[in-house]
Amino acid sequence: MSNTFFEINASNGIPVYEQVARQITFAVAAGSLQPGEMIPSVREMARELAINPNTVARAYRQLQDVGVLESVRGSGLTIQSGAKSRCKTMRSRLIRERISNVLTEARQSQLTDNEIMEFVQVEMDRKHTKRGKNDRA
Amino acid sequence: MSNTFFEINASNGIPVYEQVARQITFAVAAGSLQPGEMIPSVREMARELAINPNTVARAYRQLQDVGVLESVRGSGLTIQSGAKSRCKTMRSRLIRERISNVLTEARQSQLTDNEIMEFVQVEMDRKHTKRGKNDRA
Amino acid sequence: MSNTFFEINASNGIPVYEQVARQITFAVAAGSLQPGEMIPSVREMARELAINPNTVARAYRQLQDVGVLESVRGSGLTIQSGAKSRCKTMRSRLIRERISNVLTEARQSQLTDNEIMEFVQVEMDRKHTKRGKNDRA
Amino acid sequence: MSNTFFEINASNGIPVYEQVARQITFAVAAGSLQPGEMIPSVREMARELAINPNTVARAYRQLQDVGVLESVRGSGLTIQSGAKSRCKTMRSRLIRERISNVLTEARQSQLTDNEIMEFVQVEMDRKHTKRGKNDRA
DNA sequence: GTGGTCTAGACCACC
């Protein structure tokens, strides 16, 4: 597995362990990680991402709780068999939730729908051309 | 001044003082609060929102730091003269930043642009009909 | 009496009543205000400076306490007879005290004596040419 | 790091949190604190200075706002990489501002330039011999 | 009455 789908941002307000958990979820949903496959050990992942092993462990634990990962005695953690569809559902829910929140605040700020959609279009286009940086959520 | 523009949500992760600061910024940007006008005293605002005066004070202090509010010794706080345009700029920046972050994560999750825009449209429409509630981000 | 020696700065951290008291003291020390002379009434002074009468009253009261002003029954306040020398002493003390404080902080910041004296010279010269504005102390 | 550069004076009118912030700024400017280095934790600093942790936290927060400190999640606060030059600029500005204010008042008091410079020299010399204490500004 | 500062103590999330 390449870790191309990981972009840990230590200063954007979102807990690191949650970023890890989410991105693994997304990777499973997208098929980059296949059910049955093993994921890197806690300490390996920690080393790659240059973060604290406890943080990785916490993300893995959370993913076990929601049925994405499964521990295989003595060997490590694997993607659960039914995980893909579950991850797709979670992905939709997570993304829609965030979209909803942002739109709520945007309308609350008394921007018009047109102005909001304009912003969405502009940002969408920008991401096609250059790699955007993301700060605080 | 009516306090219709305030919706403090104690459990959405965003610090209360920041919610207060943001919504005042938005109100100034939208013209609901006019430059020169005085804003409710720390104690009064705290009473209305049922939060601690220190929390309000912190929001007000932050708004002074960025040049939105101005302290008038012994009398209270007023909206600075040039605040409106500054608030509009800040509003755009804040909202666009959030939009950008969400879109970044959405694309990173390997949803297609069409799927993302579909979500945006759906959520946008939902907000036209019913008052959406937002939980955690 | 012309009020040319007054420059109330509402936003420099120094209490307004103290600015008033100090500047009257300085005016007496410099001879702009003569012993025996009456000073403007509280409300007149307040009107001229566009500040609260209570603030002026407080400054006057303080000046009575230190023996600069003297109340004349039914007519107002006058400069006490021995006030001039006393004001000169106070002036020296006040100014030296402030100079001392600034130099203390400057040396504490680990600027060299040369750098500090350089700053002093530059600022001194600037005040010869243009009218300098003073912000926070 | 030794805390030799700290002298909190609870009764000189300057807020304690600002004294803390300033002296840290000066220490960074002077190189006593190096970029990348961690500064004592809020609680530790509070203990050393015998003040409330919240007061220290406020100073640290302010230093984050101006880009001197940087928060490292769960571990502490470090001096930002570009902080040194920024602190030097701030130091010059702060000191010059104070010098300017004092000179403005001194000239306004109608002392001659010679008298003022005399005071400066005297105070400067005094600080070479004995440790001067400063009371109220 | 106003804002500003400081203290004290609790709770939380993160590492």
Next chain:
DNA sequence: GTGGTCTAGACCACG
């Protein structure tokens, strides 16, 4: 362990 937030209450200076 760390910082961050929030509450509560006191005191002060100013008008």
